[in-house]
Amino acid sequence: MSAEKAKKTVPYTVPIGPVHPALKEPVMFTFGMEGEIVRTVDFAPGQTHRGIEWMGMRRNPVQIVHLTDRICGICGIVHSLSFARAVEQIAEIEVPERADYIRTILHELERIQSHLLWAGVAAHELGFDSLFYLAWRVREQSMDLIENLTGNRVNYGIVQIGGVRRDISDEQRALVEKGLDYYQGLLDQMATLFLKDSTILMRCRGHGILSWDDARLLCTVGPTARASGLNMDVRQDYPYCAYGDLDVKAILPPPETGGPQGDVYDRIIVRLLEVGQSIGIIRQCLGQLPAGEILWEPKMAKLLSVLKKAEGEGIGRVEAPRGECMHYVKMAGKEAPDSWKVKASSYSNLMSWIPMLQGEQLADIPIIVASIDPCLSCTDRVAVTRNGRSDILTKEDLTRLSREKTRRMMQ
Amino acid sequence: MIETLPALLAGAVLVAAFSIIIGLLLMGFDRIVAARMQARIGPPLTQPFTDVRKLLAKENVVPENAIPWLFNLAPIIALASAITILFYLPIGGFAPVLSGGGDLILVMYLLTLPALALVAGGFASGSPYATVGAQREMVTMIAYEFPLAIVVVAIAWRLAAAGISLPFSLATIGANPVWGLVGPLGAIGLLILLIVLLIVTPAELSRVPFDTPEAETELAGGILVEYSGKNLALFSLTQGVKTVAMASLVVALFFPYRLAAIAGISGFVGAVVDLLFYILLITLVAFISVSVIRVSMARFRINQVVSVYWIYLAIAGLAGLLLVMVDQIMGVV
Numbered sequence: 001m002s003a004e005k006a007k008k009t010v011p012y013t014v015p016i017g018p019v020h021p022a023l024k025e026p027v028m029f030t031f032g033m034e035g036e037i038v039r040t041v042d043f044a045p046g047q048t049h050r051g052i053e054w055m056g057m058r059r060n061p062v063q064i065v066h067l068t069d070r071i072c073g074i075c076g077i078v079h080s081l082s083f084a085r086a087v088e089q090i091a092e093i094e095v096p097e098r099a100d101y102i103r104t105i106l107h108e109l110e111r112i113q114s115h116l117l118w119a120g121v122a123a124h125e126l127g128f129d130s131l132f133y134l135a136w137r138v139r140e141q142s143m144d145l146i147e148n149l150t151g152n153r154v155n156y157g158i159v160q161i162g163g164v165r166r167d168i169s170d171e172q173r174a175l176v177e178k179g180l181d182y183y184q185g186l187l188d189q190m191a192t193l194f195l196k197d198s199t200i201l202m203r204c205r206g207h208g209i210l211s212w213d214d215a216r217l218l219c220t221v222g223p224t225a226r227a228s229g230l231n232m233d234v235r236q237d238y239p240y241c242a243y244g245d246l247d248v249k250a251i252l253p254p255p256e257t258g259g260p261q262g263d264v265y266d267r268i269i270v271r272l273l274e275v276g277q278s279i280g281i282i283r284q285c286l287g288q289l290p291a292g293e294i295l296w297e298p299k300m301a302k303l304l305s306v307l308k309k310a311e312g313e314g315i316g317r318v319e320a321p322r323g324e325c326m327h328y329v330k331m332a333g334k335e336a337p338d339s340w341k342v343k344a345s346s347y348s349n350l351m352s353w354i355p356m357l358q359g360e361q362l363a364d365i366p367i368i369v370a371s372i373d374p375c376l377s378c379t380d381r382v383a384v385t386r387n388g389r390s391d392i393l394t395k396e397d398l399t400r401l402s403r404e405k406t407r408r409m410m411q
Numbered sequence: 412m413i414e415t416l417p418a419l420l421a422g423a424v425l426v427a428a429f430s431i432i433i434g435l436l437l438m439g440f441d442r443i444v445a446a447r448m449q450a451r452i453g454p455p456l457t458q459p460f461t462d463v464r465k466l467l468a469k470e471n472v473v474p475e476n477a478i479p480w481l482f483n484l485a486p487i488i489a490l491a492s493a494i495t496i497l498f499y500l501p502i503g504g505f506a507p508v509l510s511g512g513g514d515l516i517l518v519m520y521l522l523t524l525p526a527l528a529l530v531a532g533g534f535a536s537g538s539p540y541a542t543v544g545a546q547r548e549m550v551t552m553i554a555y556e557f558p559l560a561i562v563v564v565a566i567a568w569r570l571a572a573a574g575i576s577l578p579f580s581l582a583t584i585g586a587n588p589v590w591g592l593v594g595p596l597g598a599i600g601l602l603i604l605l606i607v608l609l610i611v612t613p614a615e616l617s618r619v620p621f622d623t624p625e626a627e628t629e630l631a632g633g634i635l636v637e638y639s640g641k642n643l644a645l646f647s648l649t650q651g652v653k654t655v656a657m658a659s660l661v662v663a664l665f666f667p668y669r670l671a672a673i674a675g676i677s678g679f680v681g682a683v684v685d686l687l688f689y690i691l692l693i694t695l696v697a698f699i700s701v702s703v704i705r706v707s708m709a710r711f712r713i714n715q716v717v718s719v720y721w722i723y724l725a726i727a728g729l730a731g732l733l734l735v736m737v738d739q740i741m742g743v744v
Contacts, residue, residue, distance in 0.1 A: 013538065014539050014540075015539070036543070036713060125708070126709040127619050127620065127622065127708075128619075128709035129449065129706070130448065130449045130706045130707065131709075133449040133451060134449070134450070137450060197709070199708050199709035199710075199711070200709055202711075202712075203709055203710075203711075203717060205487075275710060361712055361713075361714070363712040364712070386678050
């Protein structure tokens, strides 16, 4: 359909955003509506750019690890882990086995915490506030565990280049096991509440569909891709930390619920099952937690001098609760990295909003938007303003700008 | 019927004050019990009073592309019409202030007035969210009117079939509790009708799962999105009064009992006992049809609201009506 024709058939537009109760973080949506039906979808991210990469370019890698903690308020460990792994690759640092296991345990606790947070948000978007309060109340247990292990509820500050900052004591181990039992007992109850409730079924089954083809073509990642039937998970495909020793399989919507259909309901199923998977992974890790050091080099001065001499490129990839998160780092024998690029998982998932939302009702916008669990603060890496106005760069603009930058760097 | 004009005015003022105070208390009660059911503590009982007092002190913002006279008039009409409903409904042991002047049919029409004022205000505010909300409110109104009418007609028909004159008059309904007229089959029918009416109530009051016109997460408050200050305060008073009115309608139709008369208490004490019993009944109705329903469900889509009312509740209502009719015929035979 040509743009003009589309304009004629779409009678009015509904703006949602940049700040709106349907959105937990700022993004600007423009919907072309026909009655209650969404006909055209457009969105503009870049409303919450904070210039974190720019700050990082003036700091050494150990300082940047703290900065990466603050990229996202929920995935505290994902960004620092993936940055640390990129730097460790460049400086050829070998992380002690015990540290890898501790990283994995915290990584999975974070996934439990993040998925429960999402479940609450989803319930709230559906107008089901009782479930929202329940989900967030049980989430507190994982927050308490994380606080006990790292000292912080958010921005954990546990990952260090070459290991972790805190060890897990025997008392803490018992505590974690108790917490896991709590979640194990709760899992069936949560599944009943979310998957058997007729109002949730009515609102989610068959809505916000992302087909297998679209999911693949748009390069979606994480639960969004898995709900559409893509068998992919960084933990399974490119194991890192302790995942190589463990039994991790990508979770797809099971045949009991009709197999992958790629709707909102499937995304709920995948996330709930992943909470169960995380419990299993943490149990395995605790069972075979090796003894030993937790840091490659405890002396800060020595670590920094090694990092200062490091040269090369590294890519750190981890499976965040929302999908693959990637950090690219280039070091050139200086204190600060030469280049640092963060690609959060939501960056890959945002475009799937367009096929999901077209043809849906206005009432379903909040839950469909929330169904990919967007994290826009992680995603926004750039905001273009020119003469005080925000601007949109097309593909041609970006190509031209990149060529100019390459020429500048070649000189 | 109150005869003299001063007495009439005094009655009107008393009913207005009573309905506003009880309405706000009911809202506070709903917030507390809903919070307890969601494992929260919730605000104090007087929170709605505090909210309204604060709103009354706030600035009234009228959007640039609104129609100011309609935008400002809508909340006044909404509150006035909501209070007017209560002039026709019995409160406790007292007869309605305007008892001779109207009947159930009039009450049904009056019930649509606050909603219509809300729709007018929504369209007049010139915001896309409010426009969508106003459209949804109209659709919701059309949807719940049918089951509501079935319930009212069923009760009036049963009274008429029992040979009682003026079956639509609330005084008649109050004097002849409908449960006393029916056999076991009819009682089941009446129970179904009562459930239908209890499910119509949250839609009338725009509460979850029928709060589609306001839908916080979709429309940011929908119809009310542009309202602030005194206008919003008037709308929240309307909400309280509407809760009292709907609960009173349920009580008037299905539980027109007076404790004082049953217990044989008369005079001033009897009136107080009746009033307290009535407040207890409407609180119970509000608890079931507002608090319990809203904590246990997700919000419906607007097309689902229509199918719930037109298909499921209409069929349930007709089944109830049929049972009452069969019961009556069998009783005669």
